[in-house]
Amino acid sequence: MQKEQKRELELIAARIRKYGLQAVKDANSGHIGGSFSIAEILSVLYFDKMRIDPKDPRNPDRDRLVLSKGHCTPAAYAALAMRGFFPLEDLSTFRKIDSYLSGHMEMNEVPGVDMSTGSLGQGLSAGIGMALAARADKKDYRTYVILGDGEIEEGQVWEAAMFAGNHGLDHLTAIVDYNKLQVDGSVEEVNSPCPIADKFEAFKWEVLTIDGNDIEQVADALEQAKAVRGKPVAIIADTVKGKGVSIFEGGVKWHGNRPNEEEYRTAFGELDQKIRELEES
Secondary structure (H helix, E strand, O other): OOHHHHHHHHHHHHHHHHHHHHHHHHHOOOOOHHHHHOHHHHHHHHHHHOOOOOOOOOOOOOOEEEEOOOOOHHHHHHHHHHHOOOOHHHHHHOOOOOOOOOOOOOOOOOOOOOOOOOOOOOHHHHHHHHHHHHHHOOOOOOEEEEEEOOHHHOHHHHHHHHHHHHOOOOOEEEEEEEOOEEOOEEHHHHHOOOOHHHHHHHOOOEEEEEEOOOHHHHHHHHHHHHHOOOOOEEEEEEOOOOOOOOOOOOOHHHHOOOOOHHHHHHHHHHHHHHHHHHHHO
């Protein structure tokens, strides 16, 4: 990856965090930790790898993205707005009663959203349906599903994984946000799904393990996934919950809690500093 492209994608990730945090502040609610952990993943998908067109969001040949960890809309909406699917200023309506930007994305309301999500554990099954449709229609679009590591404690995920592997859905890529924390504590304490890579391999998936907060590793893994034939690909993205703001990083508190005014000042200050550094580099 060229240095300038890396810098631009890192800048996008930082702005995703800032816009997402502002949306949470305006709404006085929202999920920060898991949104921040996937900022680099969303940056690379929406601004580098996915074949999408904001002017034609329902193009039948577009790539699909299912945000199965559907509560992480602050980051997803920020990415969609920055990509041009709807105005940035609409982010200020996040979670308002009359807004189309609800806490969980709705595919019939938000341009660029391919699957309404919210009930955890459902997204991989939906993504498999999309991948099967591509095969039946002889289309070459790719389907990406972002899963949470707490979410994959649910049994339906593994039934879906078994099906995808048995049917060799090689245009399907699952990305597990392995930030190691969920609402009730660490995944290790609650109901560990580990070893995650071994499980996907047992279900006949190609598995890649990366630093999910490293732009280059995310981009390289997604490119490798495109080259795999005969099996789906699982990318285990080792991330930090709340990545990008020191007071949020690694804190289970920030799964869904709201910062106070002092914490907001600290967070926006760090994000603004990061954005300035990237803009000037």
